[in-house]
Amino acid sequence: MICAFASAFCFGAASVLQAMAARASEPGTGGGVDVALMWRALHQWRYLAGLGMDTLGFALQIVALRTLPIYVVGAALAASLAVTAVIASRLLHVRLSRVEWAAVAVVCLGLAMLALASGKEGHREGSDALRWALLGVSFGVLLLGMAAGRLPEKPRALVLGLGAGFGFGVVEVAVRLIDGIDFADPVWYALLVGGGAAFLLLTSALQRGSVTTATAGAVLGETIGPAVVGVVWLGDRTREGLGWLAILGFALAVAGSLTLARFGEPPAPAEAPGEDEAEKRLGAGPAPEHGPRTP
Numbered sequence: 001m002i003c004a005f006a007s008a009f010c011f012g013a014a015s016v017l018q019a020m021a022a023r024a025s026e027p028g029t030g031g032g033v034d035v036a037l038m039w040r041a042l043h044q045w046r047y048l049a050g051l052g053m054d055t056l057g058f059a060l061q062i063v064a065l066r067t068l069p070i071y072v073v074g075a076a077l078a079a080s081l082a083v084t085a086v087i088a089s090r091l092l093h094v095r096l097s098r099v100e101w102a103a104v105a106v107v108c109l110g111l112a113m114l115a116l117a118s119g120k121e122g123h124r125e126g127s128d129a130l131r132w133a134l135l136g137v138s139f140g141v142l143l144l145g146m147a148a149g150r151l152p153e154k155p156r157a158l159v160l161g162l163g164a165g166f167g168f169g170v171v172e173v174a175v176r177l178i179d180g181i182d183f184a185d186p187v188w189y190a191l192l193v194g195g196g197a198a199f200l201l202l203t204s205a206l207q208r209g210s211v212t213t214a215t216a217g218a219v220l221g222e223t224i225g226p227a228v229v230g231v232v233w234l235g236d237r238t239r240e241g242l243g244w245l246a247i248l249g250f251a252l253a254v255a256g257s258l259t260l261a262r263f264g265e266p267p268a269p270a271e272a273p274g275e276d277e278a279e280k281r282l283g284a285g286p287a288p289e290h291g292p293r294t295p
Helices: 002-024 035-041 045-065 070-078 080-091 098-117 128-148 153-177 186-208 211-232 243-259 275-283
Strands: none
Touching: 002 045, 002 070, 002 080, 002 186, 045 070, 045 153, 070 080, 070 098, 070 153, 070 211, 070 243, 080 098, 080 243, 098 243, 128 153, 128 186, 153 186, 153 211, 186 211, 211 243
């Protein structure tokens, strides 16, 4: 559980850095799967720092997924938004309202309930059909990103974020299914394609649309689907008689995280002094050459 919390901290800190870097980068091709934008973002030190935090978080996530049910790890990763909110309130001077501080408390309560109710991870290996389906979903994430790039701005951010969440969900399930190095196993390719597609879609969503909407979509995509797979196909269970507590804790953690989704948003740049006055003068039309007319 400590690894799951530490992973959430790393992902929460990385989200602010990557959002700021993506917004500072010029758009590339303008599509949902925007490799040019990803390349430009990689020239931003904030994005590289965020990737470093993501790498550390992913290593901790692997350890957590090997010892805990997927639904526990998924809820902890969704709760990284609570970490983002606290960091934003300190480093970016973003003021949290009472509702948002309450949401942070709800996230912590939900995770505590999950920790109490969670049993051991399931030991089912997963069928061949599940492995190939995972690979199909990873390529479906790429197709979804291409289609989302043509949508209007408001739905585009949500769909791109949701697709990124599906990609990260593929990674979560793939980590559980991998058993040794076997490149004939489709799970390895699902891991690579799903993870790469998730980063491409999330970078496009952060740069081109509402970060709040994109983050909310990613939270939904990476928590609910993998949790269902873990329970139905991989044998994840709760402690005897505490299933209701796990469901309630999962719902509270995700709901609190969605309330805090806006904290992936980088701060708006400050306007230059006198900019408003200049715009007003330009908007007022040309000034008369000889002063106002007199009757």
